[in-house]
Every structure is written in structure tokens, then in C-alpha cells.
Amino acid sequence: xxxxxxxxxxxxxxxxxxxxxxxxxxxxxxxxxxxxxxxxxxxxxxxxxxxxxxxxxxxxxxxxxxxxxxxxxxxxxxxxxxxxxxxxxxxxxxxxxxxxxxxxxxx
Amino acid sequence: xxxxxxxxxxxxxxxxxxxxxxxxxxxxxxxxxxxxxxxxxxxxxxxxxxxxxxxxxxxxxxxxxxxxxxxxxxxxxxxxxxxxxxxxxxxxxxxxxxxxxxxxxxxxxxxxxxxxxxxx
Numbered sequence: 513x514x515x516x517x518x519x520x521x522x523x524x525x526x527x528x529x530x531x532x533x534x535x536x537x538x539x540x541x542x543x544x545x546x547x548x549x550x551x552x553x554x555x556x557x558x559x560x561x562x563x564x565x566x567x568x569x570x571x572x573x574x575x576x577x578x579x580x581x582x583x584x585x586x587x588x589x590x591x592x593x594x595x596x597x598x599x600x601x602x603x604x605x606x607x608x609x610x611x612x613x614x615x616x617x618x619x
Numbered sequence: 620x621x622x623x624x625x626x627x628x629x630x631x632x633x634x635x636x637x638x639x640x641x642x643x644x645x646x647x648x649x650x651x652x653x654x655x656x657x658x659x660x661x662x663x664x665x666x667x668x669x670x671x672x673x674x675x676x677x678x679x680x681x682x683x684x685x686x687x688x689x690x691x692x693x694x695x696x697x698x699x700x701x702x703x704x705x706x707x708x709x710x711x712x713x714x715x716x717x718x719x720x721x722x723x724x725x726x727x728x729x730x731x732x733x734x735x736x737x738x739x
Contacts, residue, residue, distance in 0.1 A: 513684075546725040555717055555729035556666070567727065599666060603724035607683050610666035 514538050514602050518611040524619040531587040533614045535578075535600035543579045544604040549596045550613075556599060560585065592618060621645035623718050623730040631712075631737050637705040641718030641730050648694045648701055649674045654721040657692060657703045660732075661714035671721065672701055708737045 515538035525531050535545065543563040548556035558567045560576035563583060573588045587594055595618060600611040627639035641655070648655060654673035660666050670682035672692045682690050691704045705712060716733050719726040 544724060548726075555719075555732050556726070557729075558725055558727045561723070561725040561727075601666075601725070606681055608668045608724070610668075612665055 513607055514541060514605055514609050516600055516602055516609050516611040518598075518600060518614050520614060521612065522615040522617075524617050525590050526619045527590055527592060529590045531590050531594075531616060533585040533598055533600075533616075535583040535585065535611050537581045537583075537602055537604075540580050541602045541604035544602055545576075545578065545583050546601045546603065547574075547576055547585045548599045548601065548610075549594075550599065551596045559598075587616075590616070590618070621720070621728055623720065623728060625716070625718055625730040625733045627733055627735075629734055629736060631708055631735060632739050633709055633737055634707055637703070637708050637712060637716075637735055637737075639703045639716055639718070639733055639735070640700055641702070642698070642700040643720075644699075646720065648672075648699050649696055651675060652722060655692075655694070655701045656719045656721055656726065657716060658719055658726070659714040659716045663711075664714070667714075669703070669705075710737045713737045 517536045545563045547560040550556040559570050559574050564576045575586045577584050597613045597615045599613045622644045624642045631637045654671045656671040657669040670692045672680050689706045694701045713736050718730040720728040
């Protein structure tokens with residue numbers, strides 16, 4: 513199975529800060545990488561698909577980039593409602609694998 | 620509006636079978652452009668894909684190796700839903716179970732989640 517790692521595992525930032533999360537795959541996955549936001553007690557919500565495509569209805573402060581093995585997820589200006597855990601997920605090969613998550617909170 | 624509604628027991632005894640159902644509204648389990656998945660989440664294992672069923676002129680299933688000997692995912696076209704059966708459960712199978720729709724490798728639609736506890 514492809515292994516996914518994320519860093520950092522958690523971070524604290526101020527409202528308005530730029531937040532960056534990285535995700536690394538254990539092998540080349542092209543751009544088959546998605547990003548999700550999960551709030552406590554809720555199902556994950558798709559934010560970015562195919563590494564850089566913003567899902568319909570998702571605010572433009574969220575963005576993604578990368579290809580191959582290294583990917584980046586960015587919140588350009590952190591808002592209080594962005595407090596959540598963020599996961600990357602690869603789908604280049606079965607099984608689809610999720611990263612361990614990055615917990616984001618407000619400083 | 621497409622929705623997934625999960626149902627099933629929240630408590631299962633060890634060695635018994637975990638059974639959950641995911642009812643689909645606004646889409647079809649027989650869609651040629653979607654796959655219907657089960658994913659679980661626990662503190663120890665994180666988000667773990669379990670398997671999927673999908674229709675492309677005939678029915679297909681894919682399962683995670685970790686549960687392949689114990690899992691069955693079945694579509695029910697008469698009720699427009701799909702189900703998960705996981706046999707011989709242990710406390711390690713305690714998790715929140717989600718159904719989810721995949722339309723291209725990403726999960727854009729999720730059920731509400733069901734906490735299933737395996738305990739006697």
C-alpha cells in the first residue's frame with residue numbers, strides 16, 4: 513500500500529495567518545491527491561480534488577498544489593470556522609489511503 | 620439534493636457480524652459514474668477505506684486486504700441502498716463507520732457516520 517505522511521501533526525495560528533500543511537506519498541501518485549476538512553463529530557468534507565481543484569462551494573482561501581510525491585495545502589487567511597483536522601488522501605492505487613491528519617486551531 | 624443516510628446497530632458483540640446500511644437519495648446505486656464505499660475511523664487506525672461496490676454493466680467489488688476475508692458490501696437496487704457486513708468482529712473493529720460516494724477517486728458525499736462499539 514502507498515503510505516501517506518502529513519506535517520505538522522498539529523498547529524496553532526492566529527486569525528488571518530497563512531497556514532500550510534504538507535503531505536508526502538511513499539511513491540509517485542501523479543496528482544491523484546485530495547484534501548478533506550473534518551470538524552468534531554462530523555464526516556470529512558471534500559475541499560480539494562486532484563491536488564489543486566477547488567470543490568464547488570469551498571471558499572477560495574483554500575488551495576492545493578503539488579504532484580508526484582509532495583503536496584501542499586494552504587489556507588491563505590485562517591478564519592475561526594477553519595478550526596478542524598485536515599486530511600490528505602491518495603487514489604492513484606487501491607487501496608485509497610488517508611494521511612494521519614493535521615489538527616489546526618487558533619492561537 | 621443527494622444524501623446518504625446510514626442505519627444499523629451501534630453495539631455488536633465480539634465474534635458476531637456488524638451490519639450497516641446506507642440509503643441513497645438523489646442518485647442511484649446503479650449509477651455508471653459512481654462507486655459506493657465504506658470507510659471507518661478510529662483513534663488507532665485513522666481513516667481507513669474498507670471497500671466499495673459499483674456498477675459498470677455488471678457489479679464489481681473491491682475490498683481492503685486487512686478485512687477481505689470478513690467483509691461483504693452488497694448493493695440493493697430495489698431499495699436504492701448498499702450494505703456493509705463485517706464478520707467475526709473484535710474490539711479492534713470499534714470505530715465510526717461512514718458510507719461515501721466516489722465519483723472520480725474523491726469522496727464528495729458522506730453519510731452521517733455510525734459509531735459501532737464491539738463489546739460484550
